[in-house]
Amino acid sequence: xxxxxxxxxxxxxxxxxxxxxxxxxxxxxEGLEGFSMREVARRAGVSHQAPYHxxxxxxxxxxxxxxxxxxxxxxxxxxxxxGESDPACxxxxxxxxxxxxxxxxxxxxxxxxxxxxxxxxxxEEAKACAQSAFDVLVGIVDDVAITRTGERDxxxxxxxxxxxxxxxxxxxEGKLDKHFGASMDSRLAGADSVLKVLERVVKP
Amino acid sequence: xxxxxxxxxxxxxxxxxxxxxxxxxxxxxEGLEGFSMREVARRAGVSHQAPYHxxxxxxxxxxxxxxxxxxxxxxxxxxxxxGESDPACxxxxxxxxxxxxxxxxxxxxxxxxxxxxxxxxxxEEAKACAQSAFDVLVGIVDDVAITRTGERDxxxxxxxxxxxxxxxxxxxEGKLDKHFGASMDSRLAGADSVLKVLERVVKP
DNA sequence: GGGCGACCCTAGACACTGTCAAGCCAAAGA
DNA sequence: TCTTTGGCTTGACAGTGTCTAGGGTCGCCC
Numbered sequence: 001x002x003x004x005x006x007x008x009x010x011x012x013x014x015x016x017x018x019x020x021x022x023x024x025x026x027x028x029x030e031g032l033e034g035f036s037m038r039e040v041a042r043r044a045g046v047s048h049q050a051p052y053h054x055x056x057x058x059x060x061x062x063x064x065x066x067x068x069x070x071x072x073x074x075x076x077x078x079x080x081x082x083g084e085s086d087p088a089c090x091x092x093x094x095x096x097x098x099x100x101x102x103x104x105x106x107x108x109x110x111x112x113x114x115x116x117x118x119x120x121x122x123x124e125e126a127k128a129c130a131q132s133a134f135d136v137l138v139g140i141v142d143d144v145a146i147t148r149t150g151e152r153d154x155x156x157x158x159x160x161x162x163x164x165x166x167x168x169x170x171x172x173e174g175k176l177d178k179h180f181g182a183s184m185d186s187r188l189a190g191a192d193s194v195l196k197v198l199e200r201v202v203k204p
Numbered sequence: 205x206x207x208x209x210x211x212x213x214x215x216x217x218x219x220x221x222x223x224x225x226x227x228x229x230x231x232x233x234e235g236l237e238g239f240s241m242r243e244v245a246r247r248a249g250v251s252h253q254a255p256y257h258x259x260x261x262x263x264x265x266x267x268x269x270x271x272x273x274x275x276x277x278x279x280x281x282x283x284x285x286x287g288e289s290d291p292a293c294x295x296x297x298x299x300x301x302x303x304x305x306x307x308x309x310x311x312x313x314x315x316x317x318x319x320x321x322x323x324x325x326x327x328e329e330a331k332a333c334a335q336s337a338f339d340v341l342v343g344i345v346d347d348v349a350i351t352r353t354g355e356r357d358x359x360x361x362x363x364x365x366x367x368x369x370x371x372x373x374x375x376x377e378g379k380l381d382k383h384f385g386a387s388m389d390s391r392l393a394g395a396d397s398v399l400k401v402l403e404r405v406v407k408p
Numbered sequence: 409g410g411g412c413g414a415c416c417c418t419a420g421a422c423a424c425t426g427t428c429a430a431g432c433c434a435a436a437g438a
Numbered sequence: 439t440c441t442t443t444g445g446c447t448t449g450a451c452a453g454t455g456t457c458t459a460g461g462g463t464c465g466c467c468c
């Protein structure tokens with residue numbers, strides 16, 4: 001089954017959906033630099049201009065992909081904490097899910113944080129999805145802070161986000177390979193050890 | 205004085221230097237997406253092919269810029285901790301310097317961590333400069349850990365790097381503007397408050 | 409039935425990009 | 439004096455995002 005057939009089978013419904021799926025395939029296969037409107041069209045089996053019927057420009061198709069990314073991240077985060085009831089465990093599970101999401105969808109994750117490629121003030125849907133994903137994080141961090149000290153700790157929210165985001169980013173860029181290796185398992189193990197450092201702040 | 209003249213005046217010495225300076229001007233003025241070999245040539249006042257006489261390809265000129273970036277980051281880091289003698293103060297000063305460097309040289313900083321644009325295994329100089337900058341961080345984090353517990357704490361190194369790097373990245377991408385504002389001062393104040401969270405780990 | 413608009417698509421052009429190939433010219437070394 | 443080297447130019451090529459201008463096929467309403 002070719003890539004084109006695969007894409008076609010998965011998204012026979014609407015041409016817009018087919019273009020988005022072709023874009024996702026392309027982006028994970030060739031990376032962000034390999035993305036082009038013309039290659040998307042080629043993979044979707046249409047002319048180079050067809051995508052412009054469904055998206056006004058390149059940035060808009062990328063914005064739609066970003067929105068999907070934040071939706072998936074939100075879903076993954078919720079799924080990861082679902083089984084846990086202890087706030088500290090939920091906190092750890094969330095951090096791990098964030099890193100795992102990034103490692104599993106490297107190009108997609110990078111795109112979600114490239115403001116030159118997708119300016120969120122021009123794309124409300126992407127912005128809203130990003131906010132929803134962020135809200136999940138806020139809830140979980142607040143829980144752990146309130147359980148521990150009885151009050152919210154706004155700085156802890158941004159510290160936590162910065163930590164997991166930096167960790168994911170550095171791993172994706174290969175900056176930590178020398179220390180943690182490049183496989184999914186070894187990287188996740190490394191992430192666990194790093195996340196535990198910040199957890200010292202929220203544990204007795 | 206035009207941009208071309210400015211570049212020429214600053215780097216009359218060597219054409220290679222002039223090209224690098226033109227690239228830096230361009231990159232900070234137009235961002236990473238605005239960088240092109242032809243525009244660099246235009247700014248340096250030479251033909252579109254001249255840069256290829258000094259750099260084999262686009263990636264190589266970017267690699268040279270990356271190397272300079274890590275050198276500057278290293279120098280800034282050393283300068284920031286120079287006055288301090290208390291390990292905890294040095295630790296905080298380093299984190300602040302990292303964020304300040306990123307905020308002061310946004311496009312340059314982003315480029316330093318874009319492995320698709322510059323693959324470090326192909327560019328030894330960039331790799332070595334990155335390592336030197338990293339070594340400064342290792343020394344300062346080790347100091348604070350040893351002072352506190354008597355032994356090194358490798359996970360703290362990566363936790364610290366992840367935190368400052370994530371913070372810098374999220375700020376550069378505008379993801380924290382809603383909470384910290386977009387000015388240099390308000391962002392640095394926000395960074396201070398976030399960095400203090402991790403410092404709870406290394407303080408009594 | 410005939411007209412009409414919405415939807416989906418194509419074809420051709422434009423200016424831009426990175427890079428290859430070929431060659432020009434002055435200074436320097438043998 | 440001849441040759442090499444360093445620094446540059448011009449011209450081409452295929453690729454890009456996007457503009458303009460059109461074609462075809464539905465379902466719907468008169």
